[in-house]
Amino acid sequence: MHLIHRLPMLQWARGYGGAVLSADLLAAVIVTIMLIPQSLAYAMLANLPPEVGLYASILPLVAYAVFGTSRVLAVGPVAVVSLMTASAIGPVVQAGLADALTAAVALALLSGAMLVAAGIFRLGFLANFLSHPVMSGFITASGILIAAGQIRHLLGVGGGGSTLPEILPALFAGLPRTNPWTLAIGAGSLAFLYAARRWGRHGLVRAGLPGWLADMLARAAPILAIAAAIALAKALDLGGRGVALVGAIPQGLPGLSLPIPSLELLAALAPAALLISVVGFVESVSVGQTLAARRRERIAPDQELIGLGAANIAAGLGGGYPVTGGFARSVVNYDAGAQTPAAGVFTAIGIALAALFLTPLLADLPQAVLAATIILAVLSLVDFRAIRRVLDYSPRDFLAMAATILVTLLVGVEPGISAGVLLSLVMQLYRSSRPHSAVVGQVPGTEHFRNVDRHRVLVWPEILSLRVDESLYFANSRFLEDRIAALVADRPRLRHVVLMCPAVNDIDASALESLEEINRRLAEGGIRLHLSEVKGPVMDRLRRSDFLRHLSGQVFLSQHEAVCRLRRDLGPDASPAQETGLACYGDAARLLRGG
Amino acid sequence: MHLIHRLPMLQWARGYGGAVLSADLLAAVIVTIMLIPQSLAYAMLANLPPEVGLYASILPLVAYAVFGTSRVLAVGPVAVVSLMTASAIGPVVQAGLADALTAAVALALLSGAMLVAAGIFRLGFLANFLSHPVMSGFITASGILIAAGQIRHLLGVGGGGSTLPEILPALFAGLPRTNPWTLAIGAGSLAFLYAARRWGRHGLVRAGLPGWLADMLARAAPILAIAAAIALAKALDLGGRGVALVGAIPQGLPGLSLPIPSLELLAALAPAALLISVVGFVESVSVGQTLAARRRERIAPDQELIGLGAANIAAGLGGGYPVTGGFARSVVNYDAGAQTPAAGVFTAIGIALAALFLTPLLADLPQAVLAATIILAVLSLVDFRAIRRVLDYSPRDFLAMAATILVTLLVGVEPGISAGVLLSLVMQLYRSSRPHSAVVGQVPGTEHFRNVDRHRVLVWPEILSLRVDESLYFANSRFLEDRIAALVADRPRLRHVVLMCPAVNDIDASALESLEEINRRLAEGGIRLHLSEVKGPVMDRLRRSDFLRHLSGQVFLSQHEAVCRLRRDLGPDASPAQETGLACYGDAARLLRGG
Structure with a gap:
């Protein structure tokens, strides 16, 4: 592999400057304004001090700019991964293995190392096993969990928990202790943020502002809410009235450090790190591919693993927690006109400046405002229409989705x-252990053979044409033995069985044993076994075995050729063709529709 | 389900008698003679007292006769399952959870319950995931392990261990302490048994005996070896010379009892019970099917689960240990002319008589004779040619087999x-995550479309025909997106992409998203997406989604129709057909051979 593939930065860094530089700078300003409140909020969601969110938005952006292949993906803390981080470090902290920050840093390093290793060994395909319905169900459920978990911050009551059966009773028990000031600040922020998102840009444009300014102001709404809330908190001494504030945040940037976690800690975090890596990678790649397609660019999934892994290792080194490519911020980056990953580097500088100079101002920020930011952000993750769509299309996919949720x-x-992934795998294995096969006949006037149960076709009593619709391997080959035994038992005049194999890409050693068994059993009953439409690679491999020597029949190029030759060989005694009757099906119309 | 399917015994018990009765009786005598030494030996292999082997050969045969569907399968202790039993109860005994016998009984009950449950819930298909090469490799490795483990009994040295790294050093360390009397008895029995198996029947026939008598005498060789060894041991006081003897065996039959194992014991035994159930079932069904096919009978795999489960529960109730259908004894039963499972009941009576009256005679039996019986029996399990055959045919299957061994x-x-099963599953998932697809063209003069890389076919620059050779599902749909993007990038004059779907049995929700994405991206590039040869059930389901409304192109009955219609629509500007050149391939010959 060439260096330019391993360091995609080399593609865009040469000749950088001018118009591209200004575009990237403008995008960076907008994304920075958006990221500051989000970083603080997501750190709170991960049960970490707010400054950790800022730290996780600095070095990872630089690392991704160097190693990532998407030109506009913006990495950093995101809601779902923050929730997974909270869930991963909770037990570790409780068991006394490490404090929350140490565990979060170890989690980022571990997840980064896994991603880089997966990239080097080209294991990106493993992410495909996280099916779309499972991922979509997981994100919806995470959104609900996150929103439910933040309501207590809006009300100013205690409680906690990481599942609905833990969160809801604590919330109801806390209701009577609702702090009116907290609720006012929280509900006010929520209403303001919702209004700004829904009508902000449109309203500002109608008020006569130019589009780009309206856009930037609308995106600054969370920053405005934070500034207003801080001013209010100071003016009304909300802290003294029982409103939970963010509190003192250490000013400055963390030093670079490589903490060596204990093996025990790593072992405890490994399963969660794996799941965070997979979920983060799938989310990141899908965002990256969607945006790349819009500009006819492409991203390289295996290199993305390295880019994302580098970002996570950087997060660990810089005192942050696991990061991934976020949808909302990447879209904002794209819409704001970012041309190269340099925009990410400029954003990192912006966040670093914030960490250096803004943190003292944040001590008086009510947590309820951050909770409102989170709730608004995650509600867009909840997608009930997707659930409905999957239910209509595929009950099996719906089952996996529902189990996940x-x-x-x-x-x-x-x-x-884990339940979603395992259930989809088991259902897939079950399905492929029952290979689809169909008895076929000739569509009159063509060389085409179709299912006798679905079409009006010609068949001959001495010849059974069975189309095998799947590769044959250990899990499904015995099923084929049973199917053929049953079909033969029903057909007393049968002389030839032709297995039509256009869909058989592979015959493994177990399936070869089954075919030899089928051939032997048919031969004992005076029936010859033939194959047709066998693919080249399958044929090459069959030639390396004894099978073709034992085969009682022949291998034909096409099913049409097989039937023509076998009928000629049967001679004058052959029965005439029989037409299968399926008038009720309206089959001509059905054929045209491709049924 | 009808009672006759649940109690297959009802099929053969009505009108039983006469010629069938005598045939079954004769077979029972021969199998009994064979089973007595084997039962004692396999119990020793399972680290259990010898009489447990006899007990495991009584009630299970009766239970299988009632519930099993094979007419000639003989169940009882077998070598591989005995080895697995030893390996399962060893740790449990060491941990002090139970004594060996209690653990063995619990293992039989647990495995029996699992098998019956699998039969009721029709989970027999799960056994298909134990592929042929994995099973064959496992049996070969078990045979080697068993033989290696028995050598110490031939030498009369101590030691133990359940893996080669444990067995071999102990064996070499023990060599200097070899007991010459034990070695003489052991090597003598081995030579005698080998000679009797190899030349016995043939020699007796040549000496003028009728075939049936020669056969029975040859099969009685182990019994003769045992009788001679007991006589020798008594005459020469071998026990006093340091030869290990079987020792006192309790006379009589065990009472029926249903010991209730502790939950802790069950949990410790559960994984082993599962593996024993799967291995036992696969071995048993393959023996049963092979013998049934010879007489054009069929066995019902799901009912076999119940038959085998009942046999194991009976083994547990009667103080035995896990059993399954054995190959050698079933073949003997078949060859001896057994007609119905009643032969099994008569065999059980024979073994019960032996347990009642013969056990006092066995106290002086040298263990070395039993070890010789075992070694000779398992050497036929070791099949190096099967390993070679799998290596030649399929490197992937060989990998799973080698890992298992x-x-x-x-x-x-x-x-x-476990390693073999998991590795085959992972490799299968990996393979199916890269769906086979091929760009196809028309074979001149036919309506047939084949791979452009393997055949001389006609293609048109405006039309890309891509045959998809696998069902599309979550693990492979993104791969198709990549493939199409790459193909389109190489073809500037492309106007139509036709996905030919004869092998697509299913399109799940993830794959549907991918197809919608492909359709959208192609449309943005001015290319229309069409489908052809879509199967009925797939089409039915696509109609339940929005996909067909969004599809930029059409759905055609056949690829031939698609190309004809699209070329007509392209009008006079359409490029002429181009013939792909593959003269070097000798493709006419290849086509005839089905390549």
């Missing part, structure tokens, strides 16, 4: 996503 | 078979 809500994020 | 020999039986 329920287990995530009721048991937790790690069991939830 | 190595892990079994070096780590143990449970890790060995």
